[in-house]
Amino acid sequence: MIRASTRAVGRTEGLVSRSMSSGPAQDLVVIGGGPGGYVAAIRAAQLGMKTTCVEKRGTLGGTCLNVGCIPSKAVLHSSHLYEEATHSFKSHGINLPGGATIDLQQMMRKKDQSVFNLTRGVEESRMRRVIPAKNILIATGSEVSTLPTVPIDDQTIVSSTGVLELSDVPRRMIVIGGGYIGLEMGSVWSRLGTEVTVVEFLDRIVPAMDREIGAQLMRILKKQRLNFKLSTKVVGATKTPVGLRLTVEPSAGGVQEIVEADVVLVSIGRRPYTAGLGLENVGVQVDRRGQVSIDDHFRTSAQGVYAVGDVVRGPMLAHKAEDEGLVAVEIMAGMPGHINYNAIPVVVYTNPEVAMAKTYDSGGDYALGMVKILSDKATDKVLGMHVIGPGAGEMIAEGVLAIETGTTTKEIAKTVHAHPTLSEAFREAAMSAHGKPTNYYKM
Template identity: 50%
Template sequence: MAEFDVIVIGAGPGGYVCAIRCAQLGLKTAVVEGRDTLGGTCLNVGCIPSKALLHASHSLHEAEHNFAKMGLTVAKPKVDWKQMLAYKDDVIGQNTKGIEFLFKKNKITWLKGWGSIPEPGKVKVGDEIHGAKNIVIASGSEPSSLPGVTVDNDGGVIVDSTGALALPKVPKSMIVIGAGVIGLELGSVYARLGTKVTVVEYLDHITPGMDTEVQRTFQRILSKQGLDFVLGAAVQETKAAKGKASVTYKLRKDDSEATLEADCVLVATGRRPFTAGLGLESLGVEMEPRGQIRIDDHWRTNVPGIYAIGDAVKGPMLAHKAEDEGMAVAEVIAGRHGHVNYGVIPSVIYTTPEVAAVGKTEQQLKEEGRAYKVGKFSFMGNGRAKAVFQGEGFVKILADKETDRILGAHIIGPAAGDLIHEICVAMEFGASAEDIALTCHAHPTYSEAVREAALACGDGAIHA
């Protein structure tokens, strides 16, 4: 008989949520984790620490630019970088210890160490082998780099997202390679702290895959905040010498070459699945061309008893997507029906303003040839947003032209990451734009902008 009903490899958002749900469903569960703390990349060197620094740097911005406007007279704030990092580490500690508590509460065994799968039904951790009726791979992802780019987080000159969260000092200048979520969030942090930030992006726009109108508006706002952009630039190499760094790139439009210099380079060119050392090749586990584990509609690999979720499989590398898959695969293992609606997975960028999206973009609907209508409302028409100096941005709702069913939404503005969930719930229940338009929204709230955008899908917004 197996020692455990389920062993989950990896204690990130996908892994620990899967384990907790398995335990709630009566399954004897263990989690393999090699870090000294639980929570994976997200809680230790990703989502949580970056949000702490975003909050701290935004508070600095408010003190420097908006306090006086509100009649708050204070001395010019100073940045104590060591204390800011200590605050960030304290936030990490509170969250990771919270996961430890949940493991104890749900009687989940933490198998400390790095795991591998020597054969189906067996997981090796250190010198010990544990039996499991089911194995869930939730090993997450790691930062990816570019040819000609060598990351050295210990040196603090050419770093990835992990190194950028613990630089020895705030650099005077920084080059960010990649204009995706990670690059723009961390670039925003350092720009607020006084760093001269230049973002170099291969494509001719920022935030790949997002609504084009959002992309343009977002870039304009970030430029006003002090970030410079070099778009359509293919990075050739980076160099580090004497505490400085340089980035050489070639413009795609004319093949001209140029070099930028800075105190620090942040390589934010995406992430790749982290599956090394699991023994998947010897097991015969089928893989996707881009390194993800191949699964069926129930998160099963081709090897019986082995499942995979989160960043290790196809789909957006988002913590909440991994969490949903973790709960769903637990249901499947317990003999229930697990489901993830991949059409209603929101994405958020936690800069100021925030950017959030769910469902289809206009570009996707045009490519599909689907008739749609647009309801749009600017935050300049929202009293609450103007009161807190965040009138820039808008809410855009896309609805089917005939049925009025909501197909997607795109928000750039205050609390966009929270506002988007009203649309998520509406889409989950197949609601129309009119359903939102006819729902009373408290005044004054940012959410009124969502209602106004829904009204704009019909006869028109009130405050536009």
């Protein structure tokens, strides 16, 4: 029998251990109430399992709902509205006497209210309990990765959480990391008037994306007043009476340079949240990065212990964790379960949005917006899709469905798409695969 020792608020201590318990056992204890955990708990209950979900926060939803996806998209939306008001309204015949102004405190209150509306309604027990369980599902998510040379204080050197709590619009911001979090948050503050510089160790931004798409996104973001220093690493940071001073140098080594800012955002990725959970007590194998080793059925090296989401291999995405949580529980219940990891969509919520399903890297010409379909030369089945443009995060679902169902580009080309819509681009791209486009010609 496995047991979980829990408390409602704060980090869980001595969480997992082996015990001979005579008390009533749960069929499943889910550790973590984020997208992977609470979805798994709900599915387990639907399947008739006695289930307990353990969460360290006072609310469910994990990082995504409380300090990640949802609050960040709230400020992305607010900053986009401000940018529209200051740069686009006049061309539409909409005039604002005196011009648009920013009330950052109200913007942050709106963000907080969005989170509160989605988290209220569930109250926690404050008792400390020992829960015997037949199975345990580790779904504790991830935490911010840090740089030892740039210690986060969430005042002037901030994480993705702290950057959503700033009380003033900074004059200058340096974003360390050109991934989706850095670009999204950099876009927010750039729209609000901050001079933003993105420092990226690699020679490209959003390295997980198609190279052509990433290059075009950078061209667009430059037009939106974002600056970039690629192939550059940060080697130190010092505070000055008027802000921060970062020392940077080429990633391959070379002459150092000083760059200054009022706020620095460290967004170099995330790491599995597994330290201190007591996983070693039951023989769960964890690598040096904290990632839990699993087989194709989400089973760890310890009998009865499963793991999903950010603590296991693969991209750290809320919807990937959800799907894994559902499938893992169904496998526990003796049902068949499978995830097509080639059909997991990834979205960058910049303006324009960028989305992909399956990672392929290829060359090509640049366009202001595009849909790229990659298909199997022999079977014509869709293998990957990349989109850059308005609503890319919504449109990528058509690509995911095509990959999941083995749809061919000829079938997409034969499918009537309404006009005028953005989704027409899918049909046009599919027709282009056979040299028969009607609205696009390669110059």
